[in-house]
Amino acid sequence: xxxxxxxxxxxxxxxxxxxxxxxxxxxxxxxxxxxxxxxxxxxxxxxxxxxxxxxxxxxxxxxxxxxxxxxxxxxxxxxxxxxxxxxxxxxxxxxxxxxxxxxxxxxxxxxxxxxxxxxxxxxxxxxxxxxxxxxxxxxxxxxxxxxxxxxxxxxxxxxxxxxxxxxxxxxxxxxxxxxxxxxxxxxxxxxxxxxxxxxxxxxxxxxxxxxxxxxxxxxxxxxxxxxxxxxxxxxxxxxxxxxxxxxxxxxxxxxxxxxxxxxxxxxxxxxxxxxxxxxxxxxxxxxxxxxxxxxxxxxxxxxxxxxxxxxxxxxxxxxxxxxxxxxxxxxxxx
Amino acid sequence: xxxxxxxxxxxxxxxxxxxxxxxxxxxxxxxxxxxxxxxxxxxxxxxxxxxxxxxxxxxxxxxxxxxxxxxxxxxxxxxxxxxxxxxxxxxxxxxxxxxxxxxxxxxxxxxxxxxxxxxxxxxxxxxxxxxxxxxxxxxxxxxxxxxxxxxxxxxxxxxxxxxxxxxxxxxxxxxxxxxxxxxxxxxxxxxxxxxxxxxxxxxxxxxxxxxxxxxxxxxxxxxxxxxxxxxxxxxxxxxxxxxxxxxxxxxxxxxxxxxxxxxxxxxxxxxxxxxxxxxxxxxxxxxxxxxxxxxxxxxxxxxxxxxxxxxxxxxxxxxxxxxxxxxxxxxxxx
Numbered sequence: 001x002x003x004x005x006x007x008x009x010x011x012x013x014x015x016x017x018x019x020x021x022x023x024x025x026x027x028x029x030x031x032x033x034x035x036x037x038x039x040x041x042x043x044x045x046x047x048x049x050x051x052x053x054x055x056x057x058x059x060x061x062x063x064x065x066x067x068x069x070x071x072x073x074x075x076x077x078x079x080x081x082x083x084x085x086x087x088x089x090x091x092x093x094x095x096x097x098x099x100x101x102x103x104x105x106x107x108x109x110x111x112x113x114x115x116x117x118x119x120x121x122x123x124x125x126x127x128x129x130x131x132x133x134x135x136x137x138x139x140x141x142x143x144x145x146x147x148x149x150x151x152x153x154x155x156x157x158x159x160x161x162x163x164x165x166x167x168x169x170x171x172x173x174x175x176x177x178x179x180x181x182x183x184x185x186x187x188x189x190x191x192x193x194x195x196x197x198x199x200x201x202x203x204x205x206x207x208x209x210x211x212x213x214x215x216x217x218x219x220x221x222x223x224x225x226x227x228x229x230x231x232x233x234x235x236x237x238x239x240x241x242x243x244x245x246x247x248x249x250x251x252x253x254x255x256x257x258x259x260x261x262x263x264x265x266x267x268x269x270x271x272x273x274x275x276x277x278x279x280x281x282x283x284x285x286x287x288x289x290x291x292x293x294x295x296x297x298x299x300x301x302x303x304x305x306x307x308x309x310x311x312x313x314x315x316x317x318x319x320x321x322x323x324x325x326x327x328x329x330x331x332x333x334x
Numbered sequence: 335x336x337x338x339x340x341x342x343x344x345x346x347x348x349x350x351x352x353x354x355x356x357x358x359x360x361x362x363x364x365x366x367x368x369x370x371x372x373x374x375x376x377x378x379x380x381x382x383x384x385x386x387x388x389x390x391x392x393x394x395x396x397x398x399x400x401x402x403x404x405x406x407x408x409x410x411x412x413x414x415x416x417x418x419x420x421x422x423x424x425x426x427x428x429x430x431x432x433x434x435x436x437x438x439x440x441x442x443x444x445x446x447x448x449x450x451x452x453x454x455x456x457x458x459x460x461x462x463x464x465x466x467x468x469x470x471x472x473x474x475x476x477x478x479x480x481x482x483x484x485x486x487x488x489x490x491x492x493x494x495x496x497x498x499x500x501x502x503x504x505x506x507x508x509x510x511x512x513x514x515x516x517x518x519x520x521x522x523x524x525x526x527x528x529x530x531x532x533x534x535x536x537x538x539x540x541x542x543x544x545x546x547x548x549x550x551x552x553x554x555x556x557x558x559x560x561x562x563x564x565x566x567x568x569x570x571x572x573x574x575x576x577x578x579x580x581x582x583x584x585x586x587x588x589x590x591x592x593x594x595x596x597x598x599x600x601x602x603x604x605x606x607x608x609x610x611x612x613x614x615x616x617x618x619x620x621x622x623x624x625x626x627x628x629x630x631x632x633x634x635x636x637x638x639x640x641x642x643x644x645x646x647x648x649x650x651x652x653x654x655x656x657x658x659x660x661x662x663x664x665x666x667x668x
Contacts, residue, residue, distance in 0.1 A: 031653050038651035052387065271646075278645040282652035282659075286628065289656055291621045311612040312605075317372035318616035319365050322623055325616075 005036035011074075011135045013108060020110055023127045034127060037134035042274040044076070044133040045261050048154045050144045050183075051164030056190040060164060060244040061141055065101055067254045068139050074106040076132035076140040080125060080154075108132060122153045123284055126277065129157065155183040156280065159273050160260045162186045162253075167195035184237045185260050188253060192241040201239060208237055235263055294329060303328055339370035345408075345469045347442060354444055357461045368461060371468035376608040378410075378467040379595050382488045384478045384517075385498030390524040394498060394578040395475055399435055401588045402473050408440040410466035410474040414459060414488075442466060456487045457618055460611065463491065489517040490614065493607050494594045496520045496587075501529035518571045519594050522587060526575040535573060542571055569597055628663060637662055 004022075007015025022030035051057045061077060068075050101107040110128060112121075125142060132140045144154050155161055163184040187204055189197045238256050242249035264270040298304040307324060310316035338356075341349025356364035385391045395411060402409050435441040444462055446455075459476060466474045478488050489495055497518040521538055523531045572590050576583035598604040632638040641658060644650035 035651040035653045038645070038653075039648040042646075042648065275642070275646050278652060279642055282642065282645065282655050283625075283629065285652050285656040286659055287621065287625045289660055290624045290628065291617075293660075294620065294624065295617065308609070308613055308616065311372070311616065312376075312609050314373040314376065317369040318612060318619050319369045319372075321616050322619040325620055326623055326627075 003033060003036055005033045005134070008033070008037060008131060008134050009040055009136075011105075013105065016108065016131055016135055017110075019131055020128060023124060023131070024112070030127070034130060037130055041130055041133040042271070044129070044137050044140045045160070045270075046129060046133075046140045046142065046158045046273075047257065048142045048144065048158035048161045049164060050154060050161065051188075051190075053145065055164045055166050056244050057143055057164045060188065060190060060242065060250070061143060062101075063244050063247055063250045064141070064254065065107055067250060069104065069107065073138040074136060075108070076135065076137035077107070077109040077143065078125060078128050078132070078140065079109070079111040079143045080121060080145070108135065108137065122157060123288075125154075125157055126281060126284075129277075130281075156276070159264055159270060160185050160257060162188055162257075164188045164190050165200060166191045167197035167200040185235060186253070186256055187237055187239045188242055189239065190242050190244055192249065193243045193246065197241060201241075204237075204239055235260070294325075297329060298325065337367060337370055339367045339468070342367070342371060342465060342468050343374060343470075345439075347439065350442065350465055350469055351444075353465055354462060357458060357465070358446070364461070368464060371464055375464055375467040376605070378463070378471050378474045379494070379604075380463060380467075380474045380476065380492045380607075381591065382476045382478065382492035382495045383498060384488060384495065385522075385524075387479065389498045389500050390578050391477055391498045394522065394524055394576065394584070395477060396435075397578050397581055397584045398475070398588065399441055401584060403438065403441065407472040408470060409442070410469065410471035411441070411443040411477065412459060412462050412466070412474065413443070413445040413477045414455060414479070442469065442471065456491060457622075459488075459491055460615055460618075463611075464615075490610070493598055493604060494519050494591060496522055496591075498522045498524050499534055500525045501531035501534045519569060520587070520590055521571055521573045522576055523573065524576050524578055526583065527577045527580065531575060535575075538573055569594070628659075631663060632659065 004015045004019045008019060019030065019033050021027075022033070049057050049061055058079075065075050065077070101109065110132075112124060112128070129140055129142070142154060142158055161183050163186070165187065167189060189200055238259075240249060240253045240256055242253060244250060261270070264273070304325065307316060307321040311318060311321060338349045338353045342353060353364065353367050355361075356367070383391050383395055392413075399409050399411070435443065444466075446458060446462070463474055463476070476488060476492055495517050497520070499521065501523060523534055572593075574583060574587045574590055576587060578584060595604070598607070638659065641650060641655040645652060645655060
């Protein structure tokens with residue numbers, strides 16, 4: 001049988017969808033296919049879009065897709081947020097609107113409901129990125145929910161992190177403080193027509209020492225980065241005001257995304273990302289292999305069962321037990 | 335120097351706080367202390383409280399603490415949600431309100447901002463539970479943000495999972511479908527005074543085939559479980575309507591929590607939880623040790639560097655590289 005990888009490399013949607021199902025189900029056939037794809041990756045610009053439910057991320061991505069497509073760029077979307085209309089999980093009409101892209105063979109949308117995953121989010125998302133990259137997608141957008149550890153992880157999976165906020169919600173300020181916003185390369189204040197954006201803007205500017213005037217109503221782009229690329233290797237987050245539902249301000253955001261891509265390429269960080277992803281992928285696989293090999297052996301082992309019984313009867317602790325297991329089973333060659 | 339563990343076993347707050355800092359920072363001293371504590375754990379009833387920002391979880395926990403304290407129970411709180419007023423991260427006045435418990439030596443509140451963690455959420459939370467359990471806390475409440483993979487993980491870390499919702503928000507329906515609600519042992523519909531709860535109630539009842547009449551305005555308890563414990567080993571989630579901010583309905587919820595604890599004890603599931611936690615803790619530690627041992631060796635290894643270079647130049651894939659590494663370094667004894 002022909003490997004799915006051959007289809008994926010021709011951007012065949014059925015082959016890609018099947019491989020993605022293998023990945024989600026931790027089917028071992030996924031590994032054989034991914035082996036064939038890896039050498040064809042490293043091309044895509046990977047963008048993370050994160051924000052709480054209700055911030056309008058999905059609508060924003062929807063409009064962004066139109067801009068990317070009008071520039072002839074092919075697009076992949078990976079929706080990790082369970083409340084996203086991109087996920088099959090949505091009850092609401094939003095999903096139907098998104099489906100207009102399903103007639104465009106150069107837009108591939110994959111939703112990852114978090115339900116019942118055996119692997120971690122990072123691992124599965126990283127593998128989905130590999131598939132879409134091998135399909136030749138110019139842009140891969142990864143949508144996440146904007147709360148919790150996932151967000152910090154997502155930073156390591158993408159080139160450009162966009163944090164989507166809406167004004168007038170006290171919750172966001174708390175999240176700022178909790179460190180979620182520190183992962184942003186670009187801020188979007190969405191629904192700028194419906195909510196007061198001034199407090200949020202000034203909070204962001206104060207927290208990140210952004211130049212005043214960096215977020216002008218209607219234009220909303222911080223142009224200071226053009227200068228700062230020359231001056232130093234640093235990147236200052238820009239703030240963009242958008243009304244995604246009315247297609248306002250998104251054109252400027254798209255320019256900002258390309259500015260960031262440009263910055264990454266000029267500083268060598270674009271390819272550093274791929275080095276870092278490869279290293280992480282390899283380490284993750286090594287860890288997985290190691291644990292699986294060992295746990296398979298432990299399954300019916302009497303020492304393991306005895307140690308577990310000791311634990312339950314408060315006669316031991318898992319650290320001492322782990323040391324005993326490792327001494328029993330492992331021998332490092334060097 | 336006296337081990338911190340001695341202090342922790344006497345419920346000393348300073349010793350516990352210091353050990354928790356070691357755990358967060360992955361300081362190796364944490365392990366030596368945890369070894370001494372593990373044999374003294376397995377006593378606490380561990381409750382997960384999960385829900386989106388704005389659902390009023392923290393206020394609910396605040397009121398729950400008062401009920402537990404009036405019943406002379408000692409309480410620990412682990413707040414994993416970065417938007418929680420329990421976390422140091424909060425800008426808002428809510429935090430001050432929570433601090434009233436800081437004068438009560440039998441309430442210990444620990445916030446875990448997700449920022450900058452080296453370990454995973456599950457591991458760190460599991461270790462914090464061990465410390466609070468060793469301190470002798472009768473109840474340990476773990477607060478999480480209600481979006482994403484974390485929620486599914488949290489189910490395995492607690493005895494009783496409470497999902498807090500508010501009526502009138504379409505987002506919640508999407509989250510239902512995404513599987514977050516399937517982890518619930520108890521549903522709370524909070525802010526019942528402010529929002530229409532009927533749609534949410536009937537959705538929940540339909541999805542989980544709950545008996546009608548299980549959620550009565552004002553009382554809000556599903557009493558059908560008393561019968562179902564006798565009939566079978568299954569547990570049907572109950573629905574409680576609360577107005578935590580006005581201290582309404584929480585008394586009934588507390589009864590529901592004790593009903594669930596009772597169910598767990600009658601069916602042997604209460605102690606099964608500890609068996610499962612011990613097993614997970616041991617496996618996690620084994621995985622950690624294994625990976626650390628190996629990655630330490632790889633740090634300066636020329637084969638590893640060559641393989642990584644091959645990856646970056648698209649001459650290899652991380653799966654094949656991982657296999658080579660394992661063949662080079664590892665030898666399973668049995």
